Amino acid sequence: MNMHGTRRLFRGGTLGLAGLALLAIPAAAADLPKVAIIATGGTIAMKLDPVTQAPVPALSGEDLVAAVPKLKDIASISVTEFSNVPSDYMGPDRWPDLVRRVESVLADPGTRGAVVLHGTDTLDQTAYFLDLTLKTEKPVVLVGAQRNASDHDADGPRNLLNAVRQILAEGATGMGVTVTLNHRINAAREVRKTHTSNVETFDSGDAGILGYVDEDRVVFSRKSLRRQTLPLPERMPRIDLVAMYAGADGSQVRHAAESGAEAIVVEAYGWGNVNAPMHDAIKAAVERGVPVIIATKVYDGRALPVYGFKGGGSTLRKAGAVFAGDLTPDKARILGLVALPQSKDAGALQAVFDR
Known part of the structure; x- marks a missing residue:
């Protein structure tokens, strides 16, 4: 919006520099690409309980986004609170609803992709279920953390930032659902958790990673060739x-x-x-x-x-x-x-x- 357009909004009135700056901020935010974040819980959303001194669910998706101030410089973020549970509680009773929620937020033509915040114990399983049933070419990136938010070197904020950067990168579409932690991009079908506590826990074995979120750019090296899409069941079998x-x-x-x-x-x-x-x-x-x-x-x-x-x-x-x-x-x-x-x-x- 130029100065003349700004004045027309105020019907010819004068506008000081401070007022102009206030108007410029929303205009700039509106120009940023849109990314949806869906929070489900997990270690990334946990902090130490002051009584038990053990990690428990504590943070919302909004809290996690607020802890990564750089996000507001690269994307317009919307947050959906799906759940706040340990990933050990995730399973067939929740997965279909999560698929529908992801599809709902991606139905907005302006949304570039979705980040799903999730605990690491079942993260690879949820990612594979989404990859099998989602009908979208938009990037969907699952991230979590090995260290809870109370740790001085918590890995959640960096993983979240990297996931958004991946979604915005050239070549991100058509890659399927991915799991991206510690900078490494893994295909949902091939990835598994390999270490109980190390931040370098997700690995794709013989298949190898899809790419890497580096400091200056996102580098994609390959695509997974074993992907398939099947109908979402009306009832989940035992x-x-x-x-x-x-x-x-x-x-x-x-x-x-x-x-x-x-x-x-x-x-x-x-x-x-x-x-x-x-x-x-x-x-x-x-x-x-x-x-x-x-x-x-x-x-x-x-x-x-x-x-x-x-x-x-x-x-x-x-x-x-x-x-x-x-x-x-x-x-x-x-x-x-x-x-x-x-x-x-x-x-x-x-x-x-x-x-």
Whole structure:
């Protein structure tokens, strides 16, 4: 707005320099790109309780934004308070509503992207659920913190600033949902938490990071080629996760199948191997009509039907099990949550997991 336009607003009256400055601030803010922030809770929103001296939920999304004054210089920020819970409380009962909330804020054509503030324990799972079900090319970045807001070297503010910078960067669209902490950009499908406390906790294994939020600019190196979008289920199925362990007798698999699980993910060894009792329990579950998905607890590599001993992957495939490839057991369960309402057929499920 020029000086003549400013005076016309005041119907010919005079305007001092102080008044002009007050008008200039909103005008400048209106020119900044719009970024939405959705707060869900987690360590990034925690402070030390003065009585227990343990971190507890304490800060709102507005509080977290206020702690990063540089944000106002690069973006016009809107904040949505979705929840304020530890990420251990996040799951299928909250994820569909979060998808709808993100879609709602991104429906504004002027909004460039969304940052979801989240605890790190289930951050990679929430990111993958969003990546599977959101129908947008706009960037959605999940961030959290390993250190709570009471720590003198809290990492939350820098992670939040970097997420907004990523959204505004050239090339940010079409990358899918990402997890960005400690400057490193990871694809939702491939990332997992690898350390309980270190700020360098999220890693994408063999796939590698997508890029890096550097001091001067955001550098993207690649895109994830294993992404897919599936309909958001009207009802979330019950899928249990059962671990293989030395001496397992299969009772947990049988209990899951007999108590109402609609599918079971088995966290197997190596290429996807279990012992003989687990094999028999998995075979019985499949014969009962409960799909069983085999994932590996090994960090890198794929679950494949290779070994021929009873309980080896080849025998599990013959028993009707589905193999999760390189998805972690948690991620295999999430893909199952979205895919199972479309079909319980093993062949159809295997096709989804192979994409």
